[in-house]
Amino acid sequence: MLVLGIDSSTQSTKALVVDADDGEVVAEAKASHPDGTEVNPAAWWDAAQSAIAEAVQKAPGRVEAVSVGGQQHGMVALDEQGEVVRDALLWNDTRSAPQAEALVERHGAKELATRTGLRPVASFTITKLAWLAQNEPANADRVAQVLLPHDWVGWKLAGQPERTWTDHGDASGTGYYSPTTGEWLPDLLADALGGRSPKLPTILGPGEKAAVATLPGIEGATIGVGTGDNMAAALGLGLEPGDVVVSLGTSGAVFAPAEQPSADQTGTVAGFCDATGRYLPLVCTLNAARVLSSTAQMLDTDLEGLSRLALSAEPGAGGLSLLPYLEGERTPNLPEATGTLTGLTGANMTPQNLARAAVEGMLCGMADAIEALRDTGADVRRVLLIGGAARSEAVQAIAPGLFGVDVDIPEPAEYVALGAAKQAAWAHSGAAAPPAWEVAGTRREVGDDTTGPAVRAAYARARNQVHGI
Numbered sequence: 001m002l003v004l005g006i007d008s009s010t011q012s013t014k015a016l017v018v019d020a021d022d023g024e025v026v027a028e029a030k031a032s033h034p035d036g037t038e039v040n041p042a043a044w045w046d047a048a049q050s051a052i053a054e055a056v057q058k059a060p061g062r063v064e065a066v067s068v069g070g071q072q073h074g075m076v077a078l079d080e081q082g083e084v085v086r087d088a089l090l091w092n093d094t095r096s097a098p099q100a101e102a103l104v105e106r107h108g109a110k111e112l113a114t115r116t117g118l119r120p121v122a123s124f125t126i127t128k129l130a131w132l133a134q135n136e137p138a139n140a141d142r143v144a145q146v147l148l149p150h151d152w153v154g155w156k157l158a159g160q161p162e163r164t165w166t167d168h169g170d171a172s173g174t175g176y177y178s179p180t181t182g183e184w185l186p187d188l189l190a191d192a193l194g195g196r197s198p199k200l201p202t203i204l205g206p207g208e209k210a211a212v213a214t215l216p217g218i219e220g221a222t223i224g225v226g227t228g229d230n231m232a233a234a235l236g237l238g239l240e241p242g243d244v245v246v247s248l249g250t251s252g253a254v255f256a257p258a259e260q261p262s263a264d265q266t267g268t269v270a271g272f273c274d275a276t277g278r279y280l281p282l283v284c285t286l287n288a289a290r291v292l293s294s295t296a297q298m299l300d301t302d303l304e305g306l307s308r309l310a311l312s313a314e315p316g317a318g319g320l321s322l323l324p325y326l327e328g329e330r331t332p333n334l335p336e337a338t339g340t341l342t343g344l345t346g347a348n349m350t351p352q353n354l355a356r357a358a359v360e361g362m363l364c365g366m367a368d369a370i371e372a373l374r375d376t377g378a379d380v381r382r383v384l385l386i387g388g389a390a391r392s393e394a395v396q397a398i399a400p401g402l403f404g405v406d407v408d409i410p411e412p413a414e415y416v417a418l419g420a421a422k423q424a425a426w427a428h429s430g431a432a433a434p435p436a437w438e439v440a441g442t443r444r445e446v447g448d449d450t451t452g453p454a455v456r457a458a459y460a461r462a463r464n465q466v467h468g469i
């Protein structure tokens with residue numbers, strides 16, 4: 001039996017057709033999304049249709065089930081007719097930072113963390129709705145329903161039926177959901193939206209069937225509940241206790257499976273749910289893969305060239321440290337920040353050192369995130385490195401020393417789409433648990449580079465010097 005997994009992430013939609021017996025990928029396709037932090041969801045739908053049509057056309061048989069993993073938190077506001085009220089504000093749009101602060105002031109960080117598992121930052125949906133209410137009240141008046149990106153794409157696959165739905169994983173990134181009760185918190189939603197109370201999607205359980213597809217090429221296929229992209233990656237990787245994932249896409253996301261919900265009132269660790277009925281504490285930065293592509297552009301080279309340059313420099317980049325806050329930052333919470341390069345001298349200002357500082361700077365943020373997870377009780381026995389920038393040889397070689405732990409690099413693959421495919425197979429089977437597919441070709445890089453702590457200390461000094469933290 002064939003199943004289809006969709007990853008509707010920040011930069012693109014990926015579609016994988018997978019053999020449900022063993023998880024083998026038999027066909028795949030990809031279509032780009034526009035740049036920017038506000039996007040008309042129609043662009044995701046165009047990309048989904050194109051990637052699905054191509055993948056299905058290459059597939060050796062009929063697709064029986066489909067599921068969508070999507071970039072988390074994006075605000076998809078719909079009117080009474082089901083039309084989008086305005087472009088979606090994405091997880092990496094920082095305009096709602098003042099509204100995040102105001103929510104914390106009004107309710108208190110402890111109360112919000114206890115109720116929602118989160119301390120609001122600009123990424124979370126609730127702050128975007130508060131921004132809408134304050135800045136575009138006429139649009140806020142038209143909001144009849146709020147969905148997340150994966151909810152919306154799944155609903156389009158089903159031909160926009162009366163019922164909308166979501167899952168616990170993606171719901172846990174809104175700021176108006178309780179990970180402890182598994183229910184919406186409509187009072188917080190109404191509070192953010194200036195007293196307005198739009199409808200919310202039905203929250204379905206992890207392996208449930210949500211609907212049936214109407215899209216030509218996959219008509220009649222079972223639609224699984226879908227989830228956030230990080231929850232889908234966790235499902236695709238089949239994580240064990242002691243595993244921590246570092247996902248280097250547009251965002252740098254670090255997460256680990258957990259049996260209990262978490263509530264970090266400092267806001268470093270977001271207390272999300274996963275896609276299996278458990279939990280997924282997660283630390284996220286706004287600056288990962290694009291730090292490397294921007295640096296490559298600055299050095300007039302490509303991503304392979306950047307990797308070669310970085311590997312030809314000494315650890316520590318001759319004394320350069322890059323604070324890579326190119327898009328502002330979420331962790332640490334510095335929405336207005338820009339990037340900073342410190343330690344420049346006439347001798348160290350080489351392309352090699354600049355390339356190395358970019359890779360080290362991005363990875364130092366991930367190393368801090370691993371430590372933050374450890375501080376909340378996560379048992380870090382190995383790190384799995386995934387996402388677009390995990391394909392970089394320099395990243396693969398430099399990460400273990402900075403993380404101070406062995407790093408496993410699974411065969412480069414689309415683990416979000418694979419997790420979505422697994423969820424589709426689960427929904428179609430009606431089984432109590434998802435299928436256990438093996439992750440292909442994992443390679444280990446050993447974390448025994450003794451220069452890592454000094455590089456991290458230099459990075460921490462630079463951050464303290466520039467931002468006082």
Ligand SMILES: Nc1ncnc2c1ncn2[C@@H]1O[C@H](COP(=O)(O)OP(=O)(O)O)[C@@H](O)[C@H]1O
Pocket residue numbers: 009010011012248249250251289290292293303304387388389390391392393
């Ligand atoms: N070999 C590579 N080295 C560094 N970055 C890479 C490499 N291959 C892909 N990328 C980067 O990965 C990013 C896309 O990763 P992906 O995980 O698909 O992102 P997202 O899920 O946010 O859409 C792009 O920014 C791209 O430049």
Ligand SMILES: O=C(CO)[C@@H](O)[C@H](O)COP(=O)(O)O
Pocket residue numbers: 009010011070071072073091123173228229230249250251252253270282284
């Ligand atoms: O905001 C978060 C997690 O809280 C991001 O991880 C988004 O879910 C986007 O993911 P990518 O497109 O970068 O994979």
